[in-house]
Amino acid sequence: MYSPSTYPVADAHVDILYRLYGGEDPADLMASREHLETGNVRILTCAVYVPEEKVAEDPWASALAMIDLFYERVLGNGILLTNLKQLEAFEAERKNRANAPNITNGTHASPRRAFVLSLEGMEAIGHSLMRLRILNRLGVRLAGLTHNPANAVADGVGEPRGGGLTQFGEAIVEEMIRIGMGIDVAHLSERAFWQVMEQDPRPMLASHVASRRVHDHRRNLYDEQIQALIAKNGWIGLTFVPSFISDERPVRLTHLLRHLEHLLSLGGEDTVGIGSDFDGIETTIEGLTHSGDFVTLRETLLQLYPASLVQKILYDNFIQFLRRLWSDRTPVGSGATDA
Numbered sequence: 001m002y003s004p005s006t007y008p009v010a011d012a013h014v015d016i017l018y019r020l021y022g023g024e025d026p027a028d029l030m031a032s033r034e035h036l037e038t039g040n041v042r043i044l045t046c047a048v049y050v051p052e053e054k055v056a057e058d059p060w061a062s063a064l065a066m067i068d069l070f071y072e073r074v075l076g077n078g079i080l081l082t083n084l085k086q087l088e089a090f091e092a093e094r095k096n097r098a099n100a101p102n103i104t105n106g107t108h109a110s111p112r113r114a115f116v117l118s119l120e121g122m123e124a125i126g127h128s129l130m131r132l133r134i135l136n137r138l139g140v141r142l143a144g145l146t147h148n149p150a151n152a153v154a155d156g157v158g159e160p161r162g163g164g165l166t167q168f169g170e171a172i173v174e175e176m177i178r179i180g181m182g183i184d185v186a187h188l189s190e191r192a193f194w195q196v197m198e199q200d201p202r203p204m205l206a207s208h209v210a211s212r213r214v215h216d217h218r219r220n221l222y223d224e225q226i227q228a229l230i231a232k233n234g235w236i237g238l239t240f241v242p243s244f245i246s247d248e249r250p251v252r253l254t255h256l257l258r259h260l261e262h263l264l265s266l267g268g269e270d271t272v273g274i275g276s277d278f279d280g281i282e283t284t285i286e287g288l289t290h291s292g293d294f295v296t297l298r299e300t301l302l303q304l305y306p307a308s309l310v311q312k313i314l315y316d317n318f319i320q321f322l323r324r325l326w327s328d329r330t331p332v333g334s335g336a337t338d339a
């Protein structure tokens with residue numbers, strides 16, 4: 001019903017690695033290969049999230065196991081994006097494949113899928129900059145400093161004292177700037193958010209959040225934070241986590257659209273996108289239960305907004321963010337030959 005050349009989707013936050021690590025069957029994922037194909041999700045950011053119960057054990061081993069699962073079970077014939085050159089090559093190939101009919105079977109060849117790896121919380125690295133660099137070498141190009149609890153780097157939104165970056169946290173941010181790893185501010189305490197904004201001159205992203213003005217949830221962003229991300233040419237992924245979106249039940253697409261409308265009203269036309277949190281959630285927004293439901297979201301958005309804006313929200317804004325993040329220089333460790 002949709003040509004693969006139109007309305008690709010970039011989803012900047014799914015927890016499939018966490019699910020696979022927990023033993024889930026790949027076919028049962030909300031972001032299963034089949035659902036991703038139906039929803040035309042062409043770029044998928046996979047979080048490396050060490051669950052709280054595993055932090056007490058060996059979070060470094062857990063993170064490495066999830067990265068191994070990514071390479072063994074998820075990547076397939078896809079491409080892991082680690083630098084600008086790869087991104088441009090992927091985009092060129094995607095457009096090409098989408099437009100060129102496959103001669104052998106007369107149908108459109110499905111474009112490949114690209115992935116981004118993102119560490120969610122620094123628990124895995126403990127107090128080690130070396131581990132951060134190793135993750136970078138393994139292809140992890142984005143990272144959030146915390147999940148909800150505090151850690152050695154900073155306080156997350158779940159830490160009542162509301163502290164900011166630790167001294168080690170400042171060293172982490174410096175190292176991330178040096179090696180070219182982008183910062184995801186999604187779970188950070190407000191204080192740490194502003195400190196990171198101050199310390200890191202690069203564009204940054206909030207991968208899976210919503211508007212605190214629309215719904216007062218600790219994981220949502222205040223207007224000032226949203227405006228700061230916009231001003232810094234960053235990116236904001238609107239999430240489908242029901243509790244972030246509304247207290248009403250069921251949470252419906254119309255509730256989600258209020259957040260989108262608010263983000264756009266703040267000037268987010270080139271900043272807002274999607275970070276679904278599929279496979280990281282137990283309940284879902286009505287009609288947005290898996291990646292295949294991006295079809296529904298797309299149809300709804302097309303009734304409300306011009307096609308060009310829908311394309312920006314669903315895909316282009318995230319690509320443009322990665323371009324801005326990666327354009328100033330090639331990240332350390334992305335390989336001299338394909339840098």
Ligand SMILES: [Zn+2]
Pocket residue numbers: 120186187208280
């Ligand atoms: Zn999260």
